[in-house]
Amino acid sequence: MANEELAASLSAVLGGAAIADLARLSGGASRETWQFSANERMLILQRQRGGDIRDMGNEFAVLRAARAGGVPVPEVIAASTDKSDLGAAYMILSHFEGETIARKILRDDQFAEARTHLAQDFAVALARLHSIDPAAAPGLLPTDQVVQYREALDALKYSHPTFELVFRWLEQNRPPVGPLCIVHGDFRLGNIMVGPDGLRAVLDWELAHIGDPMEDLGWLCVKAWRFGVRKPVAGLGGYDEFFEAYSRAANVAVDADVVRWWEVLGTLKWGIMCIIQTQSHLGRITRSHELAAIGRRVCENEHDLFLALEGKW
Amino acid sequence: MPHDVPTAQQLVESVREWLERDVLAGTSGRLQFHTRVAITVLSMVERELELGPEQAERHLERLQMLGFGSDEELSRAIREGDDRTDSSVEVQEAVRAAVWQSVRDKLAVANPKYLDADPG
Numbered sequence: 001m002a003n004e005e006l007a008a009s010l011s012a013v014l015g016g017a018a019i020a021d022l023a024r025l026s027g028g029a030s031r032e033t034w035q036f037s038a039n040e041r042m043l044i045l046q047r048q049r050g051g052d053i054r055d056m057g058n059e060f061a062v063l064r065a066a067r068a069g070g071v072p073v074p075e076v077i078a079a080s081t082d083k084s085d086l087g088a089a090y091m092i093l094s095h096f097e098g099e100t101i102a103r104k105i106l107r108d109d110q111f112a113e114a115r116t117h118l119a120q121d122f123a124v125a126l127a128r129l130h131s132i133d134p135a136a137a138p139g140l141l142p143t144d145q146v147v148q149y150r151e152a153l154d155a156l157k158y159s160h161p162t163f164e165l166v167f168r169w170l171e172q173n174r175p176p177v178g179p180l181c182i183v184h185g186d187f188r189l190g191n192i193m194v195g196p197d198g199l200r201a202v203l204d205w206e207l208a209h210i211g212d213p214m215e216d217l218g219w220l221c222v223k224a225w226r227f228g229v230r231k232p233v234a235g236l237g238g239y240d241e242f243f244e245a246y247s248r249a250a251n252v253a254v255d256a257d258v259v260r261w262w263e264v265l266g267t268l269k270w271g272i273m274c275i276i277q278t279q280s281h282l283g284r285i286t287r288s289h290e291l292a293a294i295g296r297r298v299c300e301n302e303h304d305l306f307l308a309l310e311g312k313w
Numbered sequence: 314m315p316h317d318v319p320t321a322q323q324l325v326e327s328v329r330e331w332l333e334r335d336v337l338a339g340t341s342g343r344l345q346f347h348t349r350v351a352i353t354v355l356s357m358v359e360r361e362l363e364l365g366p367e368q369a370e371r372h373l374e375r376l377q378m379l380g381f382g383s384d385e386e387l388s389r390a391i392r393e394g395d396d397r398t399d400s401s402v403e404v405q406e407a408v409r410a411a412v413w414q415s416v417r418d419k420l421a422v423a424n425p426k427y428l429d430a431d432p433g
Contacts, residue, residue: 024343159383159384159385159387159388159389160384160388161384161387161388161391161408161412161415162412162413162416163388164388164391164392165391165408165409165412167392168391168392168394228430289347289350289351289354290347290350292354293350293353293354293357296357296419296422296423296424297423297424298419299416299419299420299423299424300420300423300424300427302416302419303413303416303417303420303427303428303431303433306409306413306416306433307431307433310433
């Protein structure tokens with residue numbers, strides 16, 4: 001769809017608003033992200049890409065529920081899974097000023113003050129999310145992440161001895177199932193808008209599902225999401241202070257061993273996701289050397305898995 | 314070898330150097346990001362052309378030491394709790410050490426800095 005055509009379609013779904021400054025932003029692999037103004041209000045468009053088979057309807061339902069539950073998230077201005085509107089499922093979201101690039105958030109001087117409390121901000125946002133009644137987003141399903149990623153790996157038909165070793169460890173050390181809730185599923189720097197004052201908005205809800213709240217905590221601690229900084233929680237802080245902040249906000253105890261189990265699963269998941277992303281290039285769904293290169297990041301995850309499980313086999 | 318100079322590695326190197334020297338400075342935003350990715354990819358190919366053949370030999374030797382002919386066979390054995398991967402703590406450790414060494418070889422091609430940061 002050409003830019004003029006997209007602008008006209010945006011105007012149509014926004015009640016004839018005057019569309020200007022339409023520009024594509026550098027964005028994720030599963031969707032296109034655009035910025036534009038409608039009657040001089042800055043908005044964001046997310047449009048699903050060809051290779052993504054998820055139901056975007058679940059995503060905008062959970063965004064609305066999260067906003068109602070006090071989690072800082074963009075407002076859903078318009079959204080539809082009807083491809084006839086904009087050529088693909090889409091969401092039009094309120095725009096936030098801020099930074100999402102992890103390396104800048106972790107290193108730039110303007111975020112120095114924010115870095116002193118961002119991990120606590122994350123703990124509070126996750127506690128609020130996890131306290132929402134899952135019935136608020138009825139399309140979300142409980143997923144057994146081990147089974148899901150076992151099947152995902154099998155479907156890819158590539159042999160990965162490291163991943164097999166980790167699947168065995170996960171099965172032998174699986175924690176008991178606690179109360180289930182809405183989990184974000186991809187809560188980490190890169191998917192979070194940050195300002196000099198701290199957390200501004202939690203973005204990218206495409207992997208939200210029903211699960212163990214500790215899944216989000218473990219994922220946030222996965223080494224890939226520390227972006228080279230030697231602090232375990234998102235490159236921002238230590239485990240203990242983060243778990244304490246979450247415990248205080250959620251009024252539940254955090255078992256560090258359970259979070260660790262989810263961290264190991266998270267590292268495995270990211271490894272398998274790297275293969276899936278490269279597969280959308282190899283399968284000619286989206287030709288991109290960026291996606292192709294992601295396939296060669298799998299060994300980073302394998303190395304992290306060996307480090308994480310050292311002495312635990 | 315039926316080919317003239319430059320070697321495949323030198324050809325890739327020449328394109329990578331051109332991207333670094335001439336293209337990067339004239340780009341910004343998405344195009345610059347994708348130029349950086351292209352440079353990273355070509356560097357990886359250069360390292361694989363250099364290290365790959367010897368790594369492939371060592372990889373097969375490690376598999377054979379454990380009694381396997383391929384990663385596929387090894388993966389299936391680990392999954393099924395086969396005696397060749399699971400009969401004792403020593404065997405489990407030998408499997409882990411062999412697989413980890415293969416991962417280190419992959420990193421030496423894909424991203425040597427990652428390995429340097431935390432060799433384990």
